């Protein structure tokens with residue numbers, strides 16, 4: 001019988017995406033060769049204790065020896081780069097070159113879109129477009145590859161005063177979420193720690209025959225900001241209000257690259273109400289096939305799933321959209337996902353407590 005247990009290369013292993021993959025593949029007996037920026041810390045120590053995991057500590061930028069070492073003897077790879085590490089295009093290309101040299105059989109790359117190629121009005125999000133540039137490079141190399149597009153992580157939400165996903169606990173006991181996303185426009189959601197691993201394992205088990213060249217939305221729910229607040233309200237037991245605010249208030253120090261990303265988000269989503277994932281692969285017409293999604297939006301004309309958009313960003317009536325739902329592929333890969341309501345009920349209070357918050361007491 002052929003040995004179905006593979007060895008996989010990963011980078012940024014302590015990040016939420018890669019750590020989820022490592023936990024899942026080691027649970028089914030695969031071996032892991034993974035880069036970490038530091039072998040200290042809870043997650044690095046947890047991963048190092050898993051069976052058949054070898055961690056390599058060091059920076060990826062201009063480090064061909066480390067990159068080559070990670071790919072030594074692996075058959076498959078899951079690659080998610082991280083802006084904190086430096087030039088993501090340079091790092092991404094170096095990783096793809098090393099995989100090509102080692103004849104990696106299936107390279108899963110965690111990509112993100114460049115909105116500007118879909119509409120001349122839409123600006124390029126700098127921290128996403130670099131990933132898209134690497135995706136194009138991987139395609140040119142001819143690596144057998146699949147491109148996953150991660151939805152917004154459930155655990156971006158925090159009551160700490162970070163920009164964009166702050167659930168702000170008010171004096172009257174209610175919660176307020178203020179962001180530049182239009183209140184009735186659906187957004188893709190993902191519990192990265194819980195669900196990236198099982199979905200990526202299934203893509204790898206299916207292999208490039210099934211998924212070569214595909215873009216897959218790693219999003220298990222597609223909910224409007226108002227629906228998100230309703231889920232938080234049900235789970236946490238406090239009123240939760242959404243406030244559309246085209247300006248993102250920055251109350252804590254953030255890296256300059258992230259500041260530019262936030263300013264661009266204001267324009268892309270606040271001004272133009274662009275779909276989170278643009279392009280034909282991600283534009284669906286749910287009404288033609290019936291609904292497996294959660295609650296429908298009040299204003300379905302603003303639903304990403306029930307419209308297509310003209311090049312000037314306005315929607316037209318369903319022409320050209322794919323059948324089904326944005327969440328179909330992710331749910332077909334992995335049925336046991338954790339939705340936002342469960343996240344808010346089970347995990348959010350624990351993370352808040354770890355951050356020193358006492359509202360749940």
Ligand code: NAD
Nearest residue numbers: 014015016017018037081082083084085150151152153156
């Ligand atoms: P993460 O944010 O969970 O972890 C960040 C990692 O960076 C940690 O492993 C940390 O040890 C490491 N790190 C800290 N300081 C560093 C430094 N100076 N140099 C290098 N590394 C350092 O990671 P993740 O979520 O798995 O991956 C991040 C990527 O995912 C980003 O490119 C982000 O754009 C993308 N992404 C995020 C979301 C989201 O909703 N948060 C959605 C889609 C894509």
